[in-house]
Amino acid sequence: MTRDPVRVTLRVNGRPETGWAEPRTTLADFLRQELGLTGTHVGCEQGVCGACTVVLDGAAVRSCLVFAVQADGCAVETVEGLAGEGAPGREAVHPLQTAFREASAVQCGFCTPGFLMTALVALRERDDWDRAALRERLGGNLCRCTGYQTVVDAVLAAAPEVRALEGEGGRR
Amino acid sequence: MTAARYVGQRVRRSEDPALLAGRGRFVDDVTEPRQAEVAFVRSPIASGRILRIDTSAAAALPGVLAAFTAADLAPYCPGWRGLLNWPGMVAGEQTALATGVVRHVGEPVVLVVAGSRAEAEDAAELVVVDYEELPAVLDPVAALDPDSPLVHEDLGTNLCFTSPFGSGDVDDAFARADTVVEVAVQTGRHTAVALEMRGVLASYDRDEHTLTVRVSTQAPQMLQTLYARLLGLPENAVRVVTEHVGGAFGMKAFVYPDEVAVVTASLLVGRPLKWTQDRYESLQSDTQARDERVTAALAVDAGGRVLGLRSEVVSDAGAYSMYPRGCVTEGVQVATIMPGPYRVPAYASSLRVVFTNKTPLAVYRAVGHPPAILVMELLMDEAARALGLTADEIRRRNLLAPADLPYTSPTGNVYDSGSHLESLERALALLGDDVGDRRRDAERRGRLLGVGFSSFVELSAPGAMFYGAKGAPITAHDQVEVTVQPDGSVTVLLGTPGQGQGLHTTAAQVVADALGVRLDDVRVVSGDTRVVPHGSGVWASRSAVVSVGAAHAAATEVRRRLLVLAAHLFEADPDDVELVDGVVGVRGVPASRTGVAEVAAVAYWGTHRLPADVEVGLGAVGSYSGPPYTFNNGTHVAVVEVERATGLVRVVDYAVVEDCGVLVNPDIVDGQIRGGVAQGLGGALLEHVVLDPIGQPQTSTLLDYLLPTAVDVPDIRIEHIETPAPTTTLGTKGVGEAGTAGAPAAIHCAVNDALAREGARVWRQPIRPEDVLAALTAER
Ligand code: FES
Ligand code: FES
Numbered sequence: 037m038t039r040d041p042v043r044v045t046l047r048v049n050g051r052p053e054t055g056w057a058e059p060r061t062t063l064a065d066f067l068r069q070e071l072g073l074t075g076t077h078v079g080c081e082q083g084v085c086g087a088c089t090v091v092l093d094g095a096a097v098r099s100c101l102v103f104a105v106q107a108d109g110c111a112v113e114t115v116e117g118l119a120g121e122g123a124p125g126r127e128a129v130h131p132l133q134t135a136f137r138e139a140s141a142v143q144c145g146f147c148t149p150g151f152l153m154t155a156l157v158a159l160r161e162r163d164d165w166d167r168a169a170l171r172e173r174l175g176g177n178l179c180r181c182t183g184y185q186t187v188v189d190a191v192l193a194a195a196p197e198v199r200a201l202e203g204e205g206g207r208r
Numbered sequence: 209m210t211a212a213r214y215v216g217q218r219v220r221r222s223e224d225p226a227l228l229a230g231r232g233r234f235v236d237d238v239t240e241p242r243q244a245e246v247a248f249v250r251s252p253i254a255s256g257r258i259l260r261i262d263t264s265a266a267a268a269l270p271g272v273l274a275a276f277t278a279a280d281l282a283p284y285c286p287g288w289r290g291l292l293n294w295p296g297m298v299a300g301e302q303t304a305l306a307t308g309v310v311r312h313v314g315e316p317v318v319l320v321v322a323g324s325r326a327e328a329e330d331a332a333e334l335v336v337v338d339y340e341e342l343p344a345v346l347d348p349v350a351a352l353d354p355d356s357p358l359v360h361e362d363l364g365t366n367l368c369f370t371s372p373f374g375s376g377d378v379d380d381a382f383a384r385a386d387t388v389v390e391v392a393v394q395t396g397r398h399t400a401v402a403l404e405m406r407g408v409l410a411s412y413d414r415d416e417h418t419l420t421v422r423v424s425t426q427a428p429q430m431l432q433t434l435y436a437r438l439l440g441l442p443e444n445a446v447r448v449v450t451e452h453v454g455g456a457f458g459m460k461a462f463v464y465p466d467e468v469a470v471v472t473a474s475l476l477v478g479r480p481l482k483w484t485q486d487r488y489e490s491l492q493s494d495t496q497a498r499d500e501r502v503t504a505a506l507a508v509d510a511g512g513r514v515l516g517l518r519s520e521v522v523s524d525a526g527a528y529s530m531y532p533r534g535c536v537t538e539g540v541q542v543a544t545i546m547p548g549p550y551r552v553p554a555y556a557s558s559l560r561v562v563f564t565n566k567t568p569l570a571v572y573r574a575v576g577h578p579p580a581i582l583v584m585e586l587l588m589d590e591a592a593r594a595l596g597l598t599a600d601e602i603r604r605r606n607l608l609a610p611a612d613l614p615y616t617s618p619t620g621n622v623y624d625s626g627s628h629l630e631s632l633e634r635a636l637a638l639l640g641d642d643v644g645d646r647r648r649d650a651e652r653r654g655r656l657l658g659v660g661f662s663s664f665v666e667l668s669a670p671g672a673m674f675y676g677a678k679g680a681p682i683t684a685h686d687q688v689e690v691t692v693q694p695d696g697s698v699t700v701l702l703g704t705p706g707q708g709q710g711l712h713t714t715a716a717q718v719v720a721d722a723l724g725v726r727l728d729d730v731r732v733v734s735g736d737t738r739v740v741p742h743g744s745g746v747w748a749s750r751s752a753v754v755s756v757g758a759a760h761a762a763a764t765e766v767r768r769r770l771l772v773l774a775a776h777l778f779e780a781d782p783d784d785v786e787l788v789d790g791v792v793g794v795r796g797v798p799a800s801r802t803g804v805a806e807v808a809a810v811a812y813w814g815t816h817r818l819p820a821d822v823e824v825g826l827g828a829v830g831s832y833s834g835p836p837y838t839f840n841n842g843t844h845v846a847v848v849e850v851e852r853a854t855g856l857v858r859v860v861d862y863a864v865v866e867d868c869g870v871l872v873n874p875d876i877v878d879g880q881i882r883g884g885v886a887q888g889l890g891g892a893l894l895e896h897v898v899l900d901p902i903g904q905p906q907t908s909t910l911l912d913y914l915l916p917t918a919v920d921v922p923d924i925r926i927e928h929i930e931t932p933a934p935t936t937t938l939g940t941k942g943v944g945e946a947g948t949a950g951a952p953a954a955i956h957c958a959v960n961d962a963l964a965r966e967g968a969r970v971w972r973q974p975i976r977p978e979d980v981l982a983a984l985t986a987e988r
Contacts, residue, residue, distance in 0.1 A: 060326065074237035075230015077454075079403045080487040084910035087403060115230035133228040137220055140875040143883060144708025145227025146234065146403040146454030167923075174918040178910065180403045180455045181708055183882030183947075184918040 044108045048073065049117025057104035063097075064088040066104035067114060075115040075149045079178065086177030089150040090114050096157040115149035118156070131201060132156060135194035136187070143181035151177050155191045156198070163199040165192065214717035214727050215938065218875040221713040222732065223706070226452075233451040235407035235424050240480035243409070244273055246470050247328035248483075249318035249335045250492065251310035254344035254565040254903025255357070258308055258317065258337060265334040266320055271327040274477055275335065276319045276469070278305040285438050285472040288463070290529030292678040294536055297369040299529035300360030300563070304469035310339065311359055311527035312567050313905055314492025316466045321477055325484070344903040348524040348562035349501070359527055359563040368525050369536045369561040373543045374517075375618045376554025381516025385507035389590035394972045395579045395952070396896040397499040397524070400572050401915055404454020405485040406494065408467045410474035417441070421471055422449040426461040426707050427745025430532070432737045433681050434463050435471055450735040456707040457887070458571040459495050461747050462530045466493060488908050496897055497572035498973075499524035500542055500579040506587040512595050512602045516554040517618075519546055519583065523559065526566040532680035533571050536561045541576025541667070544619040548584050549628035549665045549841055550606040555618035565903050571747070573887055574666065577949035581664045582973070585953040589660075589960060599661050599961070603632050607663060623665060626841040627929040631865040632663055634927055635843040638863035646847070655849040657860075658962025662844040662954035668749035668868075668942030671836040684833050686754045687741035690719055690762035691827035692770060694812040696790065696805030698725055700762075702734035703743020704755050709944060710876040711751050715759045717872055718938065722763035723770075724787035725804060741829050749840075749942035752872060754832050757937035762830025769826060774807045776822055835935040840946050842866040844885070846954035850962045852984065855977035857893055857959055862922050864950070867929040869941035874928070877943050882924050884947020890916045891948075892955040896974050 041056040048071065055070035062081070067073045067090070079087035081100045088099040091113035122128030132152050135141075142148050151174065158165065158173050165173070170188055179187060226232055263275035287303040301307075306317045318335050322328035345351045345359050351366040359366055382388060402424075409422040419441060425431055428448040436443040453460065466483065474481040485493070504519040523539030543557040592602040608615050608628040615623045643659055650657035675682035689701040700719050706712060712732035720727045734740055743755070767787060774792045775782040778800055786795050793801035810817055811826045818824065847861035864881055871877050894914035898906040907913040932939025952973060959980070960969045968983040 058326070068237075069239075073230070074234075075232075077234070077404070078236070079405070079454075080910050082487055082909045082911065085403060085487075115228075119229065127225070127229070129225075129228075136228055137224045140218075140221070140879050142221065142224045142227050143710070143879055144402075144404065144453060144455045145223070145232055146452075146708075148227055149230050152228070171918040176917075178403065178915050178917065180401055180457075180887070180915065181883045182879060183884075183886035183924065184921050185882055185923050186879065188918065188923075 042105060044104050046107050046109065047111040049113060059103065059105055061104045062100050063102040063104050063107050064099035067099060073114050073116050077146055077149055079146065086154060087147050087150040089153045089177065091153055091157055096154050113153065115152055118152060131197035132194045135190040139186045139190035139193060141182060141186040141190040147177060147179040151179070151187055159191065159195050159198040160202050163195040165195065214720050215872050217717070217873065219713055219717055219727065219873055221710045222716060223710055223712055234404050234454055235409055235422050236484040238409060238422060240409060240411055243480040243482050244321050244323055244477065245325040245328050246473065246481055246483035247320050247325060247332040248316045248466055249320065249332045249337060250489065251306060251313055251315040251317055253310060253339055253341050254313050255342040256310050256339035257342065258306065258310065259340055260338040261318060262336040263318060266331040269331045269334060271323040272331045273321040274473065275331065276305065276473055278303055278307040281305055281469060281472045284475060285468060288438065288531050290531040290534045292534045292675065292680055294369055294678065297536060298363050298365070299368065300363055302465055302528045302531070304465050304472055312565050313903060314489065314567055316469060319469045319473055321473060321481060344565040346564055346566065346899065346903050348522050348564055351562050351564055352560065359565055366563045367560060368529060368563050371559050373557040373559065373619050374555035376516065378516045378518055378554045378556040381554040382507045385515050386510040387591060387594045388505055388507050389587055389594055390505040391583060391586050391590060392503045392971060393583050393586060395498045395500045395582065396974050397496050398891055398895040399491065399494050399496045399897055400457040400459035401913065402455035402457060402459060405487065405490045406460065406464065406467065407484040408470045409480060409482045410471045411480035412475045412478070414478060418445045418447065419471065420447045420449065423467060424453050424460055425450055426456045426747055428705060428735060428737050429742055430681055430745055431463065438468060439472065439475065447738045450705045453705065453707040457573040458575065458747060461533060461745060462495060462570060463532065487910060491908055491913055492567060492905060495530055495570035495572065496526060496567050497538060497569055498579060498891060499569055502542065502579060502583050504583045504587060506591055508591045512591060512597050512605050514550055514552050514606050517547060517552050519543065519557040521557065521559045523561045524566065524569060525561050525563050526568040527563060528568045530568045530570045532682055533675060535569050537571050538569065538576040542580045544621065545577050545580040545667065546584050547617045547619065548581060549608055549663050551608060551612065552618050566899065573884065574945035574948040577666055577945065578888060578891060578952040581662060581949055582953040582956055585662050585957050586960065589957050593964065599957070600632060600636055603661060603663050604629065607632055621667065621839070623839045624934055625931050626839065627867045627931050628663065628841050630929060631841060631843040631867060634865040634929065635661065635845045635863060638865065638925055638927060639845045650849050654852050656852060656962035656965060658848050658850065658958040658960065660846045660954045660957030660961055662950045662957065664950045665839045665841045666749065666946045666949045667837050668840055669753035669834060669838050670748050671834060673836055683744050684754065685831055686743040686758045687829050687831050688715065688755065688758040688762045689741050689827060689829045690759065690766045692766055692804065692808045694809050696729065696803060696808045698723065698730045700730060700732040700759060701740040702732060702755060703741045703758065704745055704751060705735040707746045709880060710873065711755060714752065714872045714876060715755060718756050718759045719763040722760050723767050725790045729790060749944040752940045753838060753936045753942045754834060756872060756940060757832030757834060758830045760830065760937045761832060762828050765828035765830060766826055769823060769828070770804070770807060773811055773822055776818065777807065777810060832937065838933045838936060838941040840866065840868040840941040840943055842946060842950060844950040844954035846958040848955060848958040848962060850959060850980060855980035857975055857980065859889060859922050859955060863925040864947065865927045865929065866943065866946055867931050868943035868946060869933040870930055870939035871928060872940060878926050880944050881926055881947040884945060885924055885951040886916050886921045888948045888951025889921055889955060891973060892952040893974050
């Protein structure tokens with residue numbers, strides 16, 4: 037198997053990005069190291085913790101389980117693109133981010149980007165989650181700090197606004 | 209005096225925006241120019257002699273810069289022993305890389321440096337290490353047999369430490385008892401699993417002879433001192449940087465051999481070296497905890513009042529006593545915390561801490577409390593069953609009442625304040641009176657419902673006697689520097705960093721109140737030893753007492769100086785000057801009111817207007833060292849359903865009554881409690897480091913080592929009682945570990961309450977479905 041890096045081009049948060057990746061380089065490592073998008077975190081590289089969750093062509097995926105070359109030509113959404121552009125001192129904030137802060141859903145924040153991306157896709161699907169179903173849906177993301185309750189609160193609180201913002205099927 | 213305006217409020221955290229935007233700065237997020245990366249070759253066996261190491265093939269691989277063994281690093285970094293001066297304690301030597309012998313699976317043996325992590329890992333696979341495998345010591349009780357193999361030959365024993373604890377005439381108590389109940393309890397080895405794994409980025413400046421280490425730790429200054437000592441550098445040449453920490457829970461409060469190896473290698477390679485742990489390494493090399501075997505007996509009179517308590521604790525220390533906290537704290541706390549919030553007139557405990565060929569055991573959130581509280585609460589329930597009392601009634605008869613306080617426990621712990629009995633009554637109220645209905649409903653669904661209580665005390669914010677007086681570079685103090693800048697904005701330099709709990713926000717609230725300024729004008733900085741004053745780190749639920757105390761002291765001093773300065777400008781008496789909401793003025797003279805900025809500007813840029821005896825600048829360092837400890841207290845109540853067919857346990861309802869004194873930020877406190885309960889739930893039902901009969905870990909991924917998910921943890925109802933600590937600055941008591949302390953007992957008692965209806969019980973954690981089924985089957 038060749039180890040030579042190949043060119044990978046994808047749309048990240050709406051912008052075209054190009055970089056080099058060995059065939060074995062994961063999308064998580066590509067985003068973090070090649071593109072400098074360190075908001076996507078790596079908590080296990082075993083596909084279990086969900087910290088590395090990004091949105092790939094509309095689906096929430098674990099970027100530690102996807103090779104960068106597999107994502108060639110795809111659209112990737114990461115936590116860095118969630119809020120959109122703002123201005124210095126008036127940074128844009130996505131309703132999910134606001135809701136997480138208001139609900140005290142962040143402690144160390146290491147799991148947070150993964151939860152935000154999982155929640156984003158969940159809320160694009162529907163905005164009428166009941167608590168138990170949402171807990172199941174978030175069950176693939178591990179948090180060691182919060183005990184999850186406030187994360188569930190935050191996602192439920194953000195639902196109407198995210199739905200309004202994203203519209204049916206999402207904006208990207 | 210300014211009335212408290214921010215303390216007690218649910219202020220939003222200043223930490224959140226960066227973390228929510230994905231702009232945190234965890235160690236692995238930072239890259240240095242010309243950075244190289246490290247991978248380790250670790251021991252694949254639990255015990256063995258290293259016969260030969262061949263790194264030639266690895267070193268020849270393109271991109272590889274170096275491959276170091278113990279012999280390469282030894283000239284630059286000596287070994288160390290995790291010894292505290294507990295009488296009779298012994299500890300074997302630990303080195304950055306294993307020297308001659310490996311003592312647990314995962315012990316680092318060879319360090320490989322390459323241009324990238326992938327290259328370093330490729331090279332590590334080419335390193336050849338020949339071992340003579342030795343029989344592994346895996347059972348701490350068998351390890352005490354004189355014929356047992358030794359983990360550390362030079363110690364001549366596997367017994368690390370043994371000690372009696374307690375006071376009072378226990379024999380007499382048991383002789384007088386109406387009823388005696390006994391339990392034998394085992395808690396499974398677990399580990400912290402901080403979601404951010406450990407990591408280091410070390411750079412050595414060969415011109416300045418300075419070392420900069422960016423590391424995910426709870427105690428930067430401790431590492432600064434210890435890196436300097438180990439490497440023979442002056443402390444002013446060592447800078448430790450810790451920005452965001454993705455959870456730590458006690459596990460990141462140590463000198464880890466792999467981290468020391470990276471730091472040492474950075475001196476030799478001359479390029480910045482980064483090592484980011486992977487989860488496989490984390491589950492083998494992060495400190496572990498809770499591996500305790502306890503037998504205990506409770507003597508009660510006919511009315512269910514406790515006469516005496518006995519316990520024997522065997523603590524499995526693993527292979528090394530990790531420096532500097534060592535491996536005995538957990539066992540000591542199991543033994544000494546056990547009497548808890550109850551009147552226990554006589555207690556005798558014996559503790560043995562034993563070395564085995566396992567990953568080192570050390571402190572993990574609530575250190576020793578979970579097993580201690582578990583044993584006591586199980587005993588209470590057994591005594592209640594024997595006497596035909598309810599679980600709440602036997603506790604009511606034994607819990608400390610206000611008239612009992614201050615109370616000295618039979619192990620010498622002084623509880624100066626608290627709401628031990630009240631917390632139980634409030635927890636009962638939270639539970640509600642529909643338990644009978646809930647039981648019948650569960651029965652219809654094929655489930656046994658159980659209710660469990662856990663009344664506890666938690667030792668927090670320990671003083672210097674805890675470690676410092678035992679010879680470790682861990683003290684009880686903290687320093688905080690508060691500066692009012694020329695424009696009136698306020699900079700707070702915290703000696704101690706956060707590990708994700710919102711300490712910047714908490715400190716800002718305290719400083720804003722103490723100074724009399726707006727919260728938005730306060731900016732908090734921590735985590736760079738070149739910038740911040742000294743601190744002892746985040747551990748033992750201490751920040752809300754110690755860091756907050758120091759912040760308050762600094763802000764109070766700055767306020768005093770600001771008022772002196774203003775008094776001079778106003779030509780008034782300092783006692784007549786007030787500072788409220790960032791506005792300074794002479795009391796009763798509205799025309800004098802002016803912003804802090806105007807006064808502050810004079811302190812720096814208008815010093816010509818000041819007489820010689822008024823100090824220029826507006827900064828002060830505040831310190832806090834505080835009482836020997838505080839104790840928070842509380843009662844948890846858990847409701848579980850046990851599925852008869854599968855043995856699966858689900859926690860369906862959970863309520864906490866917590867008294868941690870004055871609350872600085874109730875949302876942050878609640879977050880600590882909920883997260884703590886989740887970790888306690890993990891310990892009770894899921895988390896277990898499993899080894900096979902030759903010491904091979906069977907839990908090498910997070911699919912095998914089970915953490916609680918959003919499905920496993922229920923919504924948790926919390927009520928606070930605020931009994932101020934009489935001895936701390938703001939009356940705070942610390943709370944970071946209380947959730948984890950109380951939860952395993954509440955859940956276990958609930959399971960046993962359910963099983964007891966069928967005459968069954970379980971005595972081990974985690975409570976696995978197969979154990980539940982076995983217990984139920986045995987009774988049929
Ligand atoms: S890092 Fe991808 S699931 Fe954990
Ligand atoms: S906030 Fe720390 S892991 Fe979730």
